Amino acid sequence: MATANQEEVRLLGKWASPFSNRIDLALKLEGVPYKYSEENLANKSDDLLKYNPVYKKVPILVHNGNPIAESLIILEYIDETWKNNPLLSEDPYERALARFWFKTLDDKILPAIWNACWSDEKGREKAVEEALEALKILEDEIKDKKFFGGETLGLVDIAANFIGYWVYILQEIAGLELLTLEKFPKVYKWSQEFINHPVIKEGLPPRDELFAFFKASASK
Amino acid sequence: MADEVILLDYWASPFGMRVRIALAEKGIKHEYKEEDLRNKSPLLLQMNPVHKKIPVLIHNGKSICESLIAVQYIDEVWNEKSPLLPSDPYQRSQARFWADYVDKKIYEVGKNLWTKKGEEQEAAKKEFVEAHKLLEQELGDKTYFGGDKIGFVDVALIPFYTWFKGYETFGNINVEKECPKFIAWAKRCMQVESISKSVPDQDKVYGFMVEIRKRFGLE
Numbered sequence: 001m002a003t004a005n006q007e008e009v010r011l012l013g014k015w016a017s018p019f020s021n022r023i024d025l026a027l028k029l030e031g032v033p034y035k036y037s038e039e040n041l042a043n044k045s046d047d048l049l050k051y052n053p054v055y056k057k058v059p060i061l062v063h064n065g066n067p068i069a070e071s072l073i074i075l076e077y078i079d080e081t082w083k084n085n086p087l088l089s090e091d092p093y094e095r096a097l098a099r100f101w102f103k104t105l106d107d108k109i110l111p112a113i114w115n116a117c118w119s120d121e122k123g124r125e126k127a128v129e130e131a132l133e134a135l136k137i138l139e140d141e142i143k144d145k146k147f148f149g150g151e152t153l154g155l156v157d158i159a160a161n162f163i164g165y166w167v168y169i170l171q172e173i174a175g176l177e178l179l180t181l182e183k184f185p186k187v188y189k190w191s192q193e194f195i196n197h198p199v200i201k202e203g204l205p206p207r208d209e210l211f212a213f214f215k216a217s218a219s220k
Numbered sequence: 221m222a223d224e225v226i227l228l229d230y231w232a233s234p235f236g237m238r239v240r241i242a243l244a245e246k247g248i249k250h251e252y253k254e255e256d257l258r259n260k261s262p263l264l265l266q267m268n269p270v271h272k273k274i275p276v277l278i279h280n281g282k283s284i285c286e287s288l289i290a291v292q293y294i295d296e297v298w299n300e301k302s303p304l305l306p307s308d309p310y311q312r313s314q315a316r317f318w319a320d321y322v323d324k325k326i327y328e329v330g331k332n333l334w335t336k337k338g339e340e341q342e343a344a345k346k347e348f349v350e351a352h353k354l355l356e357q358e359l360g361d362k363t364y365f366g367g368d369k370i371g372f373v374d375v376a377l378i379p380f381y382t383w384f385k386g387y388e389t390f391g392n393i394n395v396e397k398e399c400p401k402f403i404a405w406a407k408r409c410m411q412v413e414s415i416s417k418s419v420p421d422q423d424k425v426y427g428f429m430v431e432i433r434k435r436f437g438l439e
Contacts (some may be wrong), residue, residue, distance in 0.1 A: 054321065054354070063310070066310050068313045068314075068317070070316075070320060072312070073313050073316045073317055073320065076312075076316065077309055077313040078313075080312070081309050091299045092293050093279075093282055093284070093293070095293070095296065096284045096289050096290070099286070099289045099292070100284075100285055100286055100289055103286055103289070104270060108270075108271075184225040188379070206330070
């Protein structure tokens with residue numbers, strides 16, 4: 001039954017993409033119903049090109065016809081628009097810290113780990129060194145907190161979904177040991193809290209399928 | 221207790237300029253500390269251990285790193301006057317999107333324009349013009365990206381205008397000819413006091429770029 005204020009929330013995404021998954025997780029945590037469209041990046045839909053003409057990428061959130069692109073920007077929009085579950089602090093300094101960690105994850109940490117997992121023989125040693133340095137940064141930041149935001153899961157944890165879940169799959173395929181209990185006990189512990197969180201558990205893509213997807217990409 | 225605000229910065233940095241503009245726009249008293257980027261101070265290394273970069277805003281001993289994050293922080297703390305971000309969440313998301321576009325695109329295309337040669341430079345020129353035309357499109361008929369007053373995107377973008385003399389000379393490009401609306405917007409911004417008093421003039425930045433080219437053998 002349509003309500004007077006029927007909201008239309010659409011997500012254009014890619015099931016295997018951690019960036020796209022961030023938005024699934026945030027919407028689920030806020031309890032917002034939405035329509036999901038899987039995009040084929042080799043054959044982009046008219047809607048994708050219409051809603052993100054600048055980058056032509058996913059994820060894209062479309063709220064009542066208004067599109068928002070770039071996962072971290074979408075996450076902040078979700079937090080500001082739906083107030084069921086605060087994912088970002090109201091305090092300006094805490095917000096600045098959270099934003100710093102989003103950016104550091106995307107600009108420095110994710111690329112370092114991704115590069116290490118896909119590196120060839122020649123570049124491997126250096127790439128692995130950088131990936132380990134990146135994980136050390138996170139290890140120093142998480143300390144003994146349950147989540148990056150403190151006691152409850154927040155936007156930084158969502159933004160770190162790649163670390164909590166994708167890294168294990170990619171490092172296994174690459175035959176590397178980057179994130180382990182021995183090397184980074186605090187990040188490891190965080191990742192277990194993360195993937196066992198009831199909403200996150202339901203929101204992550206199935207491990208076997210993700211493994212198969214990336215293994216197939218690795219053999220190309 | 222009076223607020224203690226310190227800005228660790230480097231005079232020619234467009235990222236540093238963003239924070240200077242925001243502080244000026246809000247009328248925030250602060251101490252400006254010039255960093256020698258080849259000999260970073262212990263304070264900088266302590267306040268930004270992850271990236272070791274400027275600008276760093278220090279407010280009552282707490283550090284805020286990354287220029288756009290610092291500008292948002294300033295806007296949220298000193299929120300009684302001159303709002304830089306819109307109050308509507310959707311408009312805010314669009315302002316963040318375009319400021320992020322400036323970060324992802326404008327710095328890169330500008331850098332390539334004045335540091336590359338031959339075919340790479342020709343490609344850079346094309347990208348530079350395309351990026352600025354896209355921004356012109358986004359500006360539309362507005363006076364500023366923020367509307368009637370300067371906003372987040374204006375603050376994010378205008379500092380790169382101080383590098384234009386170098387871009388045009390070394391990049392062999394006439395930006396006014398290619399993107400007249402963009403230049404008109406930039407000149408309007410330079411009439412705004414918080415901007416004009418926060419950024420160096422193009423000649424000074426040009427001299428700096430000449431030095432850099434010599435130092436890195438880019439002639």
